[in-house]
Amino acid sequence: MLSTTKEIFSSTRGAIAAFNWYNMETAKAISTAANECKRPVILQISESGIRYMGIPCLKGMMSAILEITKVPVAFHLDHGSSIESCIQAISLGFSSVMIDKSHEQLEKNIEYTKQVVDYIKKHNINTSVEAELGTLAGIEDDINVDEKDAVYTNPDVAKRFAEETGIDSLAVAIGTSHGAHKGKTKSPKLDIERLIEIHKNTQGLPLVLHGASGVSHDDINICNMYGAKIENAFGITDDDIRAAIQHGVKKINIDTDLRIGYMAALRKGLHENNSSIDVRKLLTMSSDRMREVAVEKIKLFDCN
């Protein structure tokens, strides 16, 4: 059943997993994981993911996902770069869009974000809007307070941003980052004190963590055992994820963990079936590992 992220946030305890998808294997892995856990899920796709699939395949697979899933699902545009991109996603039936102007000056970020919110209101469309404040970048382990203030979300600005834009959820920068290298020598520590301030200032607005993968060393080791070279990879700890959920985080984006699981199973499968040319057999193994990782994440986020 298609729902907006806003509807899912208000009717579900804990945080909702938002997984990136871009092909049949990811679509099936995420859908079956959500069914297995009997928890709503957010299927999000980036602009490059949409280009990769192409609109006809995307549309067909969206309808297939709605047929497969027995739980509320939201289709979300991840990191929409323009108002046009958000409007296109809405016309394709997405129930949630992100307008990401976090790299612009604050005034511009507010202006663009408000335009998307106003468009949805004006046309009476049932779609949620997410925006981002702060910079998600890989950071040094020993970052100091001033450096933190320059890149992380400012709680006072978050209050103004939420009030002026009327968004449904806000992505915050508190120490997560995209990719498999979130820390140089260890897992980064999230700035939970800052999150508490943001949560207080934004009065219950659902908060979003991007780049929140745990980066399983078991799967990394399997990748490396079978020919990959992924070094110094560190993710967010489960304890930090639980703490973030306690303080207002309702949507947690996971892409890297699913990719690593997929690659681990694919590399192992190729090695162990080196006389096979059955693509379906290999991709079934990959999709299945992806489903297992998704189930672990959905269960981890089911806490208050």
Ligand SMILES: [Zn+2]
């Ligand atoms: Zn992101």
